[in-house]
Amino acid sequence: MSRLMIVDDEAVITTQLEDRLQSMKYDVVGTASSAEESVSMARVLRPDLILMDIVMQGKFDGIDAAKIIKTDMDIPIIFLTAYADDKYIKRAIQADPFGYIVKPFRENEIKANIEIALYRKNLERKQKQTEERIRRLFFVIEHNPYMIMIMDIEGNIEFVNNKFSQITNYAPDEIIGKNILLLQSDEESSEVFKEMKGEIFSDEEWRGELCVRKKDGTPGLKYTVALPVKDIKGDIIFFVLINDAIDKREKREVQLLKPEKLNIMRTITAGVAHEFNNILAVVQGSVELLKGSGEDKTELKNGLHDILNASEKGAGIVRNMIAFISSDRDVSDYIFLDLKQLIIQAIDSTVPGWRNIAHTGEIKYEIDRNGMKGIPDVFCDPLELGDVFTNI
Incomplete structure (x- = not known):
């Protein structure tokens, strides 16, 4: 059951709205009658969503309170107000609300806005979790002790990590966008790449020796593991290559x-x-x-x-x-x-x-x-x- 909080300085409206929300199977965990009270109450209760009036008695209004709650607690806000003029709407947009309902409101209108807001917040939460996982994964790849390269299915380099740059002396901007065949250290490299590409498109991991030269022309990479990466349709979109330095590996x-x-x-x-x-x-x-x-x-x-x-x-x-x-x-x-x-x-x-x-x-x-x-x-x-x- 979703936990909601109501903020309105009119007690009658607060009571009516609380009854309606409870009949819709929502848990009303608290009610506040001023913007100042809403901020302190939100810090303690941490509701899933707040229904906030805009114009209320006190030092600041509902929009000011919504900005603080959004910044400090990241709790979604739906404004419930009798004011629909541009002045309030423009200010309300700055608080990044999840909804704006003009009084008098209908029950189905409130329910629709609440469900959409909760769904949107859940998506945002999942997106942030995914972004955090990606950030951590990128950190691991960037600072991995092995040389890692990502290239598209044609062999164009899209990413190299720090270790690659340290071993080959190529800066990322010098190598990204170039084809791996331009770095081949012998005539066999192009054939090896064809073999690797064929195995990967057969949905198999490839292991072998793909020789790539350093910036000074000397051999730098030899041992390679290539793995396919697919999109949601199952199509291969790029390869991940993990290389080790010749001397270190031997x-x-x-x-x-x-x-x-x-x-x-x-x-x-x-x-x-x-x-x-x-x-x-x-x-x-x-x-x-x-x-x-x-x-x-x-x-x-x-x-x-x-x-x-x-x-x-x-x-x-x-x-x-x-x-x-x-x-x-x-x-x-x-x-x-x-x-x-x-x-x-x-x-x-x-x-x-x-x-x-x-x-x-x-x-x-x-x-x-x-x-x-x-x-x-x-x-x-x-x-x-x-x-x-x-x-x-």
Whole structure:
């Protein structure tokens, strides 16, 4: 229920109006008979709306009181007066009233003015809350430690924050309105922008490297996250780009990767013991076979071949560990490879281990290579993927 206050120096009018308002389901929280009293009462009661007479006894009138209440308390005012001449209307406008009703008034006229005034005040309150949220958001964006850029769907820059200006040395008025392609640091930037634009219009977040040069021509921005911003219809109206400085990002990535790399090394170290135990089993089994092979040169050659393969596998494991520890990994060693071929190689490398066990235990076995189905080629490191199949 809305809380109203009445200000009028005629007691009869005040009583009649109070009865009407209560019949319309409004809560009349107070009545005042002078402009001075209305100000002090409003400070205490804080009503949702005040119905104010203009001409009253006292040092100042209703218009003067309305100005004070509006400025200090921001409470909406509807004037109820018998005066409709220009002199009063012009003065009343200065108080920014929410309504002006001339006596004698009708009940439906009062109700309509009250409802419109309350609705308008609610909209104003929501607008102020929205403006405050926008102000805070703008402050966060403007003073964000990351470089933030806003551009339209054609790539024209509409906003850059303080961090952008600090890193690139471009003042906002030097860069706003320019197209981002004018800042490209290499020929690939235009293609990257097309890729980014395509993904965003597919309603996806884009992550990648969009190189933008500083004012002196050196690379300044590299890592970029681009997000679409839509209007109320759901149409994309601009992009928000969040960039990080190259050096700062790379240092942070190194710091983040250190503990992760150590954890991986712990896992690898535990796995190495298992790998070498398997290799030693092959070597030991082959040696035992050689001891009992007598003059059979075929078995001797096979045993030596198995020992050589096991030794090479052990050396490969050591090389992989050294490569992992001492260098950053890239995909330069990756090739397209037939998985069937890789699986056959894995079988060949593991045969000696369980062949020795089968020979000792007089177990018969058969390998059907012809029954293997074809598999599409994959882009991989053959050594690492080979280890996966070997350890299955």
